[in-house]
Amino acid sequence: MGLQISPSILSADFAHLAAECQAVSGHADWLHVDVMDNHFVPNLTLGLPVVESLLAAVDTPVDCHLMIADPDRWAPAYAEAGAGSVTFHIEAAHAPIRLAREVRRLGARAGMGLKPATPVEPYADMLCEIDMLLLMTVEPGFGGQSFLDFVVPKIRRARELIAGRDVDVWLQVDGGVDLRTISLCAEAGANVFVAGSSVYGTGDPADAIDKLRAAATAAVGAGP
Ligand code: DX5
Numbered sequence: 001m002g003l004q005i006s007p008s009i010l011s012a013d014f015a016h017l018a019a020e021c022q023a024v025s026g027h028a029d030w031l032h033v034d035v036m037d038n039h040f041v042p043n044l045t046l047g048l049p050v051v052e053s054l055l056a057a058v059d060t061p062v063d064c065h066l067m068i069a070d071p072d073r074w075a076p077a078y079a080e081a082g083a084g085s086v087t088f089h090i091e092a093a094h095a096p097i098r099l100a101r102e103v104r105r106l107g108a109r110a111g112m113g114l115k116p117a118t119p120v121e122p123y124a125d126m127l128c129e130i131d132m133l134l135l136m137t138v139e140p141g142f143g144g145q146s147f148l149d150f151v152v153p154k155i156r157r158a159r160e161l162i163a164g165r166d167v168d169v170w171l172q173v174d175g176g177v178d179l180r181t182i183s184l185c186a187e188a189g190a191n192v193f194v195a196g197s198s199v200y201g202t203g204d205p206a207d208a209i210d211k212l213r214a215a216a217t218a219a220v221g222a223g224p
């Protein structure tokens with residue numbers, strides 16, 4: 001699997017979501033959809049009905065990032081609706097193994113998200129149960145925040161934990177990813193990059209994605 005860019009529509013114009021998604025078609029690998037419930041995070045965005053409408057309107061696979069309480073109850077419906085990837089937060093899940101298995105059974109990739117202050121090591125043995133590990137590089141809840149550099153060593157450690165097992169787990173970063181920080185993340189071992197304001201905050205989202213991909217590719221090519 002090569003490097004993948006997943007633009008976050010949180011920074012898009014919600015009144016023209018389909019057009020905003022079509023603007024990155026052919027450039028984005030995924031559409032990152034941030035679901036927030038004002039409980040797990042202090043912000044409220046959108047939910048299943050909007051995701052269902054998007055799934056019918058776009059051709060890019062949808063990557064649902066659920067920043068919600070009780071994902072055990074709500075996450076399977078996103079997989080059932082046709083999201084290609086469904087990420088729940090480990091801090092919110094009651095039975096993460098059962099939940100990951102249910103998401104996979106329903107045909108989606110299962111993602112597990114960690115907030116910046118949540119260590120990755122306690123979850124090393126769970127890596128065989130998931131398809132993607134999301135390391136937040138800002139406190140979840142809002143777009144446009146500054147990248148937290150202290151997460152970079154955790155990205156490196158997570159990559160080592162994945163490499164030490166017979167698993168094919170994608171390593172996603174989300175928050176403050178721009179042309180500078182994407183290089184730090186790629187060098188540390190991330191291979192799926194979420195970017196909101198550095199894509200939709202520009203005049204040309206498709207071009208911004210191409211530039212981010214080029215920066216990440218160059219960073220990996222440079223090697224350690
Ligand atoms: C934040 C969300 C992110 C957000 C990223 O909680 O999970 O996906 O949209 O936005 P930027 O790239 O602007 O930090």
Ligand code: ZN
Nearest residue numbers: 034065174194
């Ligand atoms: Zn997100």
